[in-house]
Amino acid sequence: MTIKRRLFISNILMIAIPIVLAIMLSSLLALLLWREFDFRFESSEDYYGVRDSVMQASLDLLGSPDPEAEKLSFMISRVDRMLTNNDMALRIYETSGQAADLTSDLTSDQVSDPSSDSASNPASARTSDPSSGPAAAQAPAGTPAQLGTGLLAYSLGGEPFADPRLAQALGALGGTGLVGEDGRELYVSETSAGGESYRIELYSTRDDSVEAEVGHPGGGLWVPISILLGMVAVVALTSRFLTRFVFQKIRQPLEILADGVNEIRDGNLNYRIDYTRKDEFRPVCEAFNEMAGRLKESVWAVQKQEMNRKELLAGISHDLRSPLTSIKAYAEGLLDGVAATEEARHRYAAMIRTKAGDIDHMVSRLFLFSKMDLGDYPNYPEDLDPHEELESFFRAVDDEYAHQGLRVKLGAMEQGLMLHVDPVQFRRVLSNVVENSLKYKERPEVTVSVEMYRAGTTLTIAVSDDGPGVTDEALPKLFDVFYRSDASRSSPNRGSGLGLAISEKAITFMHGTIKAEHADGGGLRIVIELPLRPIKEA
Numbered sequence: 130m131t132i133k134r135r136l137f138i139s140n141i142l143m144i145a146i147p148i149v150l151a152i153m154l155s156s157l158l159a160l161l162l163w164r165e166f167d168f169r170f171e172s173s174e175d176y177y178g179v180r181d182s183v184m185q186a187s188l189d190l191l192g193s194p195d196p197e198a199e200k201l202s203f204m205i206s207r208v209d210r211m212l213t214n215n216d217m218a219l220r221i222y223e224t225s226g227q228a229a230d231l232t233s234d235l236t237s238d239q240v241s242d243p244s245s246d247s248a249s250n251p252a253s254a255r256t257s258d259p260s261s262g263p264a265a266a267q268a269p270a271g272t273p274a275q276l277g278t279g280l281l282a283y284s285l286g287g288e289p290f291a292d293p294r295l296a297q298a299l300g301a302l303g304g305t306g307l308v309g310e311d312g313r314e315l316y317v318s319e320t321s322a323g324g325e326s327y328r329i330e331l332y333s334t335r336d337d338s339v340e341a342e343v344g345h346p347g348g349g350l351w352v353p354i355s356i357l358l359g360m361v362a363v364v365a366l367t368s369r370f371l372t373r374f375v376f377q378k379i380r381q382p383l384e385i386l387a388d389g390v391n392e393i394r395d396g397n398l399n400y401r402i403d404y405t406r407k408d409e410f411r412p413v414c415e416a417f418n419e420m421a422g423r424l425k426e427s428v429w430a431v432q433k434q435e436m437n438r439k440e441l442l443a444g445i446s447h448d449l450r451s452p453l454t455s456i457k458a459y460a461e462g463l464l465d466g467v468a469a470t471e472e473a474r475h476r477y478a479a480m481i482r483t484k485a486g487d488i489d490h491m492v493s494r495l496f497l498f499s500k501m502d503l504g505d506y507p508n509y510p511e512d513l514d515p516h517e518e519l520e521s522f523f524r525a526v527d528d529e530y531a532h533q534g535l536r537v538k539l540g541a542m543e544q545g546l547m548l549h550v551d552p553v554q555f556r557r558v559l560s561n562v563v564e565n566s567l568k569y570k571e572r573p574e575v576t577v578s579v580e581m582y583r584a585g586t587t588l589t590i591a592v593s594d595d596g597p598g599v600t601d602e603a604l605p606k607l608f609d610v611f612y613r614s615d616a617s618r619s620s621p622n623r624g625s626g627l628g629l630a631i632s633e634k635a636i637t638f639m640h641g642t643i644k645a646e647h648a649d650g651g652g653l654r655i656v657i658e659l660p661l662r663p664i665k666e667a
Contacts, residue, residue, distance in 0.1 A: 139371040143364075150363045155356055179215050180316060180331065183208060187221060187329055190283065191322035205285065212286025218332040219286050222279030224319075225326035276317070279328060289332040382410035389417055398425040441610050448491055452484035459484075494627045498610065501634040508638050510551050512662060515581060515588060516544045518552065522559055523579070535567045540580040546588055549662040554635040558643075559592075561628035562655045566594035569653075583661065590657040593648040607645045608633040629655075 186208045190201075212219055276296055277289075295315045298308040307316045316331040385402060392400035398421060404414035459477045461467075468474040500506040523537050530537060548555075566577050580591045599607065610630045629645075636643040641659035648654040 143367060143371060146367045147360055147363050151356065151360050154359045158355060179211060179217075180333070183211055183217065183219060183331060184316075184318065184329065186211070187219065187283075188320065188322070191221070191320070191327055205283075209285045216334045217286050218289040219283065220277070220281065220289060220330040220332075221283040222277070222328045222330070223282045223325055224279040224328050225321075276330060282327065287332075289330065290334070378408070382406070382408075382414070386410075386413065386417065389414075389421075393421055393424065398428060437609055444610075445495070449488060452487045455484045456481050491627070494631065498627055498631050498634065501631065501638070506638075508551050508554065510549050510639070512547055512549055513552055513555070514544075515546055515548050515590070515659075516542050518548075518555060519559070519579065519581065519590075522556055526560075526563075530563070530567065533567055534570065534572075534574045535563070536574060536576045537563070538576055538578045540578055542581040543583050546583060547662045548588060548639075548659055550639045550659065551635075554638065558632045558635050558657070561632045562592045562657075565628055565655075566592075566596055566653065569596055570594075571597050584658075586661050588659045588661050590659070591654060592657075593650075593654040594652040595648070595650045596652045598647060598652045599645070604645050604647075608643070 186204065190204050190208065208219065211217070276299075290313060292310070292313055292315070294310060295308045295313065298310075299306060299315060299317055302308065305317045305319055307314065309315065312334060314333045316329075316333075318329045318331075320327055320329065382404070385404065389400060389402045401418045401421060402414040404411055459481045463474060463477050468477045497506070519539070519542065523539065527537060563577055566575055575594055575596050578593045580593075582589055608629050610627065633643050636657060636659070639659055641657060643655065643657050646654050646656065
């Protein structure tokens, strides 16, 4: 799984898990609160809602002339529960006739048990002894509203309070209505049902301090605080899980990369990272391995250049010392009078000039190579026919090479081709390659064979000789500066080791390649490959 996908999943889970768990926690808390504070009002709106529910239940109770016992018991239990939970008391008096006190025989056990006799037969309960009716629930004497008068039909909830001030206020309202003071409220209503008149008295006590303690534990803040703490805990646990889910997959590859960097720092350029996971770190590890390979090649190239530099200095010192030693010896011979005759002096002077010419030629070629190595050498390419160029070059130098013991043999050459190269550099390359065979010949005469053929869009020129050839170890070094096959450099007449190095630079400028290989007859074969230029049709 990729890091991007892991991050996407972790972000989704970071949002989804807290929301789901918060909903579950809130639902659980709401359920607990509902079960603990069933039918309990926590504000004035809740109070009036409960009051209206009680009054409606009372009217339903009175409006059932002959209800079934089980239904009546359920209705009484529901009203009594609402009243008890909300510190209310309900008294219903029959004001139009004689009625028995139903609740005198209806105990709390009978209210909760529908099978009790009084609950199942309310008609018999209403015909009980009238002496247990109004006298048992009379309000304090002298109250203007005449509370507690009549036959007590139902007595549910708690005990009613006696408050002369509320009775006085209720009397001022005509005996019915809602009055309240200091948390006490009294509601009186008159109604009729089944041809009978009834007065309903509802007493309630509202203590704000008690309400705050009972209705809102913890000052009303414990529910949101609990939810907040639960969400914080869920987010913390989710974050820890997702951190391990994502970070572990990031830390391990980083540690692998750090180990690789330390290995490279300590010089182990052969170290490679073996990473098989298909994620974002795989291209990084592959790039690291490629970097390590290129760094190894770069270090090897620097070491090779340093070695070549040392060989270059040694070669220059040796090749300059030999002609300078000869010049010094001939000059001392002239000064000391060793050359007594005019002919001897002329021969000494000619030798000094020859050695000076060798030094000048070597310095010129070294200067040429340095400029080519720096890329600061003039290059003027133009279109030329390689077949005509080869024939023209070898026709011009044939007599000179033959006099030195070199015979040129031109093989099969394809015509109608075109190159885009500097003609001066092209002839210089041909001259250096052929002269290399001439300098290292071991027989009086050496034969050089030249072939030219086309391979796709590339022109190949192969120059082979039947000389002594070189060893396998020497083949890749032939184009190094000042390299000679004779390591002792005991044969100054075999050149300075700059010819093939200059040829390689020139061919590189032409966007081609040059390489050395063994010839079929045991000699040396130099292969030059150059890109062909398309011929424009007239």
